[in-house]
Amino acid sequence: MLAFVIRRLGVMLVTALVLTFVVFFLTNLPPNLEKLARSEGSVRMTDAAVASWLEEHGHNGSVFYRYAEWLGAAPGWVITDEKGVTRGKCIGQRDDPAMAPKFCGVFQGNWGVSTVFKKTVLFSLGKSMAATGWLMLAVMLVMVPVALLIGVLAGMREGSRTDRVLSTFSIATSATPEYVSGVILVVLLASPATGLSPLLAEWGWIGSKTLFMGTATSAMDNITFWNFGLPVATIALYGVGYIARMTRASMTEVMTQQYIRTARLKGVGFRQVVLRHALRNAMIAPFTVIMLQFPYLLNGVVIVETLFNYKGFGWMLVTAAGNNDIEMLLGASVVAVIFVLVTQLISDIGYVFLNPRIRLG
């Protein structure tokens, strides 16, 4: 077990290094750097001015070396210009160049400064990830119980009417991506002109113009059911279908096993069989699916945060990407990649714990 975890951690580290290098390479392509120079320096720079700006800011040299610099595995660049002023990656504006550290990269906790948010990357990341954390937590609290319930109810009597109805429902939700369900939910529940809200307002049941709020910006400070309901429902809806279908498949398989029949023949009630005998074995596959669902959740988060204007991780990623904010984008992708890799690891380890038949060599 320990050897397995260590080997997996090693592979994970290599994967993370390769992926961050790919992101570094793609964000530091010459056209992107040129755009950066023009947005940070001046828009009307000549090509020669752009080249010298890039050189002065340490963007020259091989991409491998710059990547090592960014990581903090190679000494940061130091340049002394004609006026005798020494500047460098690790030298702050008021610092003494002689006192500055040689290495300053991700390993040393220096993730750079965001050009859009004008704050350090770590600060912006922390803030936005906290916001997204609440969103993901709420989604998980809604999505997992609902999906498991639907899956178990549908799978315990295969082919029954309940099964048909619930299966069709799960297929329908997994055919509705977030940008579709979000739009439909807003039109139905959060529009003063269409859907339920005008009716409810007319009857005097709600004080405001709309039942739910169409944006979640206010949830940044104060989460309420009315401003958080729609974003959570939008993400959860897409995931529910998939997890429910996997649970159903696993449940139907367990229900055909010999030991279930034996229990039934011994006279154990159906409810007891489902709850005591079937449920635990049927939960193994859905656990993996739920863990592997996290990366897709990240997708949903980006879409929903854009749609509902909730300033979390996804919104930040889109803003950084749209504004060529290279260091912010790099930081965000490090977080995203590690997040995906850790969930994969947890799903593998959890699988072994839940299913004693599997041995890891």
Add this chain to the structure above:
Amino acid sequence: MSSLIPESGWADMSEPLSWAAIFGLMAKQFWPVWVALTVTFALSFRFKRSLGLYGKLFDSPVAIVGFALVMFWVFTALFANVIMTFDPLAQLGSVKNPLPGAVVPEGAEGQYKWFLLGGDHLARDVFSRMVMGARQVLIIAPAATTFAFLVGITLGLPAGYIGGRLDTGLSFLANLVLAFPVILLFYLLVTPEIRNTGIPVVLAAVLFLIPIAFFAILFQSRFHTSPNKRNLYVGITLVLGLWAYSGLAFNADPLGVWGMDPNLLNVFVSVVFVNAPTVFRIVRGIVMDIKSRDYVAAGQTRGEKGWYIMLWEILPNARGPLIVDYCLRIGYTTILLGTLGFFGLGVTPESPDWGSTINAGRKLLSMVPHPAVVPALALMSLVLGLNLLADGLREESLKD
């Protein structure tokens, strides 16, 4: 439907349409689709016993509904020119967001009289844009999925069959791509800056070569004992393949038949790139399961070569789960393309594809919903159809 539209009297040219009339007129506009659907279903039901797996589809109600939804959009895409009421790019008048059924301001003689499903913020006809969007989606999504499958199969077969170092290496690469959050990858790969560096062309050059290799090896391994046939089939593959290759990957087709807009190439390559590793993993898993079967052992004892066993013994027996996944994956690709459009990546602003229309419509969503809701429902119904079809196929293929 026809009873909803009185033969005369309703056509008061200056009045907005009622909802009943809107649906009536839309149903009328879709007439080529109804004809084609009727013919398809009549023929399929008539000959369903002699059509193999396709015929068996018509035993399952779920599959019939799914197939009908999918074919509805396929025929809509085919007959888009007849169905649409306006040029999807034309701006009709100066009123923003005209409501469904609103009258089109006076224009050219003989043009359609109403906005069937309203207009968008530039007063373009939502109905026509939805119809034309179907064509865009249904050209790219199946093509990209097919490419992803060919790439996934070509790499997954040897990874599962041979195993060892090859498997470790390819699986590591596949996991690398899979560990990338899709949206981040799109934001990095589908930008005008990337297009200038030529990375999409390099990716296309590698990815598009694999299908040619697939078919060449397919025929080589089957017919290498009869050189005449082999030369014919492999020759045709190479000539056609490399011809298309020169046009699609490098936009350098000497005859100018094959070609792809650089924007589109960028989107296409990225979607294939995202989908191929998942297909690879599925194929690899199936192959590892099948390769311990007796007929594979029999082939090996006969002295068949590896590629023959992979392509002509294992692959045909893996077709069931692959066909099901193919249906699901077209739906998933449709969703991905919609996501790209939603973020405005790799599409021209006036493009009528569903993702970007939803994106354009969502800004005024709470006041005028129709420009976003119409393409949203269209996309949902297509993906739902594909999912139902896949579900039905799975059930029917398990019955054997």
